Amino acid sequence: QKEVEQNSGPLSVPEGAIASLNCTYSDRGSQSFFWYRQYSGKSPELIMFIYSNGDKEDGRFTAQLNKASQYVSLLIRDSQPSDSATYLCAVNIYSQGAQKLVFGQGTRLTINP
């Protein structure tokens, strides 16, 4: 079983709509969850992190965490063409004496004007 799973997409959303990105993880001990955005040819950029169950809002972005279901999601409201990118979910685990992030494969999101 993959440690972090995401639907690879592509996910196509009309401009102005809500984009919903989902991620599941296998390690119940994980405490920290991250969403990175990666434009083509660029490096990942941290856009949200969440540590507690529930919702966390930052501008047009809302991260949702449900530790019981081992599920984390990212909602993007009022989607813009500039939101078109690959979104990477990352989960922290403790392994071999170090904290590390395990990344999902990423979901490619396209916002259609």
Add this chain to the structure above:
Amino acid sequence: ETGVTQTPRHLVMGMTNKKSLKCEQHLGHNAMYWYKQSAKKPLELMFVYSLEERVENNSVPSRFSPECPNSSHLFLHLHTLQPEDSALYLCASSQEIIGVYEQYFGPGTRLTVT
């Protein structure tokens, strides 16, 4: 700009060459990481340095050799690479505080092995 820089940004090397990738972080962080990103694969963690000590080597072939001379600098020494090593190599840093594990990435080095 995330405060993490990488040089060179692009590198083409033959299989018999030796080259080094450099990473520098200006964030005061105490942990640094090397990742490999290949097409259609998740980010693969290669090496972790915490407080300048290597704490993880994810079964990376010995043709990749990391070096961390201080908490701000990280190198990846490359020798006798294979074409399948062509990828985007990313450096990241974080501040190791309990419960805080955000990592910030540099722009990456696009490596092509011919």
